[in-house]
Amino acid sequence: MTKKFFYLISTISFVIFFALSFTLYQITGASSIKSLVEQMLHREQVIVRSGASSISSFIDLTSRSLLILSSNNIITPKILQDFVDNWSDTPVVGIILTDIQGQIKLTASNAEKLSLGGNVSDRDYFIAASGSPPGTISFGKPFVSRVPGAGQTFKIPVATPLYSNNKFIGVLTVSISIPSLTEKYLEPLKISPRTGIYLFNSNGDVFNGTTQEVVNQNIFHIVDEHPFLGDKIVMPLIRQKLTSNQESKLDIVIPDFSTGKLTRTLIASSPVKLNSSTKWILAITTPIDDALIFISPFVLRNVILLIFTYFSSIALSLFIYNRFLQKR
Known part of the structure; x- marks a missing residue:
């Protein structure tokens, strides 16, 4: 009876311990993903801000040179x-x-x-x-x-x-x-091979983009012709960001321009100011899957910790059981 009772207590303890470990893993994993997404959005924002500033500066320098020539x-x-x-x-x-x-x-x-x-x-x-x-x-x-x-x-x-x-x-x-502008100032800073770079005006007219199918198109007209689940919520939000002439960051689900598949995407944008009346929008997009590649070290660490906890609990149970037998 005592031996069966010990087995029962050991099993229950192990299950509880394993459940707590798994819960801790899930919580820390979700926290790591959220933190990584925020870091990636911040990184995109820094890149797109730098790119917009470089483009504005280059055009300003060209303008000054043109005035001298004239x-x-x-x-x-x-x-x-x-x-x-x-x-x-x-x-x-x-x-x-x-x-x-x-x-x-x-x-x-x-x-x-x-x-x-x-x-x-x-x-x-x-x-x-x-x-x-x-x-x-x-x-x-x-x-x-x-x-x-x-x-x-x-x-x-x-x-x-x-x-x-x-x-x-x-x-x-x-x-x-x-x-050439986007290639010179932004291509070297892409987060992943699938990072997209787009330049458009506040009306949504695309002047340049990684996906050539959308160049010389209007993103709102494209969505009107090819609606997707949630477009009535997402597109007004994007329009608001475009017309605000402010930097913005978004973590939303939109169709991949090249495949048409709905993809959770991280987007950062910044206005390109040419003068007081002319402003464009520069945007960088990265699929969340590409961003989460960087979370692998955190996942590996948690998995190793979980495996260590698993075998440690077994070793501890065997140790206690042996001590119990020795006392008998």
């Missing part, structure tokens, strides 16, 4: 070529000089073979620059160039008017490659 009394093809040569190995891909009618008169590029003869009078950057005083910088919406020979990727137009004897004579416009 102060020349005479602008020749060699002057334009020297300008783009000085910006080689940067996202600056070309420069054009147009007359007051928007007709392209001169071009220069390191990356593309641009031709003359195009007209940009309907472009927003040309219209804005045409009505501006000397020394003014105008930014247009990212565009795909119509200049013959230009690549078909989105570019940022930076324009300034040209004056001679206080008379408007044309517009000088630099093109900055958006894919």
Whole structure:
């Protein structure tokens, strides 16, 4: 009877001990995941903030250089070529000089073979620059160039008017490659191979993205055409973040742009400020599965601790049982 009673007490003690260990493992595991998610969101925020600041600074530096160039009394093809040569190995891909009618008169590029003869009078950057005083910088919406020979990727137009004897004579416009911008400043900082980098405006128009299918699309129109479970809650939240022009962090479930599968995703965004009226949004996305790879050391530690506890409890039970037999 005493022996059976001992077995019963030992078994109950072991079960309780194991249950407590398992509960502790679950609690610490959940706590570790929550902590890791917060750390990853913070890391994404630091990266996207740095990227947005770098992009803004680069565009500002390009703008200042363009203003210096526009102060020349005479602008020749060699002057334009020297300008783009000085910006080689940067996202600056070309420069054009147009007359007051928007007709392209001169071009220069390191990356593309641009031709003359195009007209940009309907472009927003040309219209804005045409009505501006000397020394003014105008930014247009990212565009795909119509200049013959230009690549078909989105570019940022930076324009300034040209004056001679206080008379408007044309517009000088630099093109900055958006894919090159994000590649230069953000690609080396990606958290995982599946980390996405997207640049869009507050309306949701995508200028550049890791998933090419969404480039030149509107994310809200995409969701309207391909709704998903929970979109009525998620999309208004995303729209609110886009229009706030503030940094934001989100841990939400959205479709993976490449697969369409609902995926828990960590998103951090930051505004890219070009001037007081022109702001874009830079966002970084990382699937939660990729982020949780970094929790493996914590999981391994807890598993080892649990196994150690398991065998320790067995050893302790055997020790007590042997002592019990010796006393008898």
